[in-house]
Amino acid sequence: MNYTITINSANTVEAISEYWSEEDYVNLLLKFNYPDAENAPKDTLEELLLMAITDYEPNEAAAIILEYKLADKINEGQISQISNDMLLDKISEEYPDISLHAPLFHINQLLYKAFNGKFPNAKATQINLSITPLDQAEEPDFTKENILRLLDKGLADSNLIKRLFSEQMAGSKPFPEAENIIWELEAINNRDYSILTSDYWLSKTDIVAGEFEGVLEQATDSVEMNSREL
Template identity: 60%
Template structure:
């Protein structure tokens, strides 16, 4: 099916505040030994957490937040290693399991803000675009895989996704990694989409066209 793709806006952000809820702040405050966190005013929870975090060494604080968010995915040794590495490198871009990149980004940036830059500053990219079929309508929301394939013609050849996943992006091949490359996809009409990913995967400069065409084929799994 042929599509007309329009890039309406692309923004770079260093934080997605809605990734942390008040419940998260309260539970983290308890882990950072702040008493009666549940009684604190909701609007002050984030500031209180930053104050509580600052009483800990950065490495120790990183381990606490990592354990809170990723204890089901990482063992104690991995958490300790990452808490060390986070002070030197953008682990949220380099960790081999890309399915953890999104959560690692949110953890990294929470700590980056709390310590006023002690941790490396990572970035995310938010793209607002329309993906409209040339004929007919989108009855269902496009998958992350389909969205990335449709964006292919508007991205620079130096884009990391295209370099690492050339056949998946440009051919009728399965692309399961798309589920982890795109962190979030939102749409209300199955045409206009807001997508979020790491700047590591897709930067504003990678987008070289604001309007272009794309073809979406049905992926056939090899037997």
């Protein structure tokens, strides 16, 4: 199927306020030994947490938040290592397991804000786009993989996704990594979509066309057939 893709907006963002819930703030305040956190006014929770965090050394604060958010995914040794590495590098871009890039970004930016720049400043990219099928009867339900493949012709050849996953972007190989490259995909309606990803994977300067055509090929069947032949 052929589609017209229109980029309505592309913005660099440093924090997604919706990521942290009121429950998260209260739980973290308790972990940072803030008294009576449950009864604090809701509109002051973030500010109180930022102050409570700075009562600790930066790496200690990082370890507490990492344990709270990621204890089911990384072990104690990894938490200790990451909490120190975060002060030096953008771990949310460099960590080998890309499924952790999104939560590491949100954790990093909370610490960056609390410690007034002692942590590197990571960035994300929010893109709003419209996808119009040239066959007006088509009403697809797009996946993250579909969205990335449709963006291919609108991105610079230097874009990291295109360089690392050229065959996947072309549709000749499955693209499971797309699930973690795009952090959030929201269907606003049956034409308009919003995506959130890391500036590391896709910055707004990577977008070289405001409107372009994209093609979705059903390549997975041929990939599976070739696998069975082998």
